[in-house]
Amino acid sequence: MAGQRSLADSLRWMAEGGKTFSAALAGLPDDRLDRPTALTGWTGRHLVAHVAANADALVNLAHWARTGEERPMYTSFEQRDADIQAGAVRSPAELRSWAAASAEQLDRRLSELDERQWSRPVRTAQGRTVPATEIAWLRAREVMVHAVDLGAGVGFGDLPADFLTALIDDITAKRSGAGDGPALTLTATDARDTWTVAGASERAGDPAEVTGTLAELAAYLSGRAPGPGDRPAPPLPRWL
Incomplete structure (x- = not known):
C-alpha cells in the first residue's frame, strides 16, 4: 500500500x-x-x-x-x-x-x-x-x-500516476476485504510500490506475483484487462 x-x-x-x-x-x-x-x-x-x-x-x-x-x-x-x-x-x-x-x-x-x-x-x-x-x-x-x-x-496510461497509485490502493483494499479472489503480490515496474491482496480462505497457497506499470496494474485490478499488458494473470471477480 x-x-x-x-x-x-x-x-x-x-x-x-x-x-x-x-x-x-x-x-x-x-x-x-x-x-x-x-x-x-x-x-x-x-x-x-x-x-x-x-x-x-x-x-x-x-x-x-x-x-x-x-x-x-x-x-x-x-x-x-x-x-x-x-x-x-x-x-x-x-x-x-x-x-x-x-x-x-x-x-x-x-x-x-x-x-x-x-x-x-x-x-x-x-x-x-x-x-x-x-x-x-x-x-x-x-x-x-x-x-x-x-x-x-x-487509456490508463493517460491518468495521473498519483491517482493510479491511489486507485490501486483502493482496489487492493476492497479485494482483500472481500476475500473472494486469488491471493496476489503486485509490483509496479515504474514506481517503488508493492501491494498484496488476501485471497479466499479456501485458496490456500503462495500469492501469485503480478508485475506491470501502474497503468497496467490498475487496468487489471479494475477488470479492464486480463492481466498487466494483457499478459495472463489470475482471473478476478467483479470489482464494483
Whole structure:
C-alpha cells in the first residue's frame, strides 16, 4: 500500500478527471454513443447516463453532509439501474447536457461544505459509512476510470500516476476485504510500490506475483484487462 490520500488530492483528481471525461465525451461523435463500451451490456449512452446519475447521487451525499439530513445516493439498486436504462434512451444532446449539468451541480454543492461538514459520516451505495471527504474520491474514481471506458482514446496510461497509485490502493483494499479472489503480490515496474491482496480462505497457497506499470496494474485490478499488458494473470471477480 503506497499511502493515504488527502481531501485536497481527491478534489484535484476529481477536477482533472472531470475535464478528462468531458473532453473525451466531447470528442466522441453522437453515433459512437450507440456502440458497445468496455462494460458488458453497456453502450456509450448507458455509460454517460451512469456518470451523470452518479453526480446526482453524490449531490445527495453532499446534502447529507451539509445538513445532517440523511439522503442516500439511490433509493435502491433497482432504481439506480432503471434510471440508467431510462437515461440511455435520451438523445445524445440530452445526455451531454445532463452529464455537464450534474457535474456542475456537484461541484457547487461540494464547494459549500466546511471542515466540520466534510467530516460528517455518510453512507455509500455499497452500504459503507465513510466521512464526507470520500465523496470527492468516489467522483474522481468515477470520472477517471469511465473516461477510459468511453473508448475515445483515453487509456490508463493517460491518468495521473498519483491517482493510479491511489486507485490501486483502493482496489487492493476492497479485494482483500472481500476475500473472494486469488491471493496476489503486485509490483509496479515504474514506481517503488508493492501491494498484496488476501485471497479466499479456501485458496490456500503462495500469492501469485503480478508485475506491470501502474497503468497496467490498475487496468487489471479494475477488470479492464486480463492481466498487466494483457499478459495472463489470475482471473478476478467483479470489482464494483
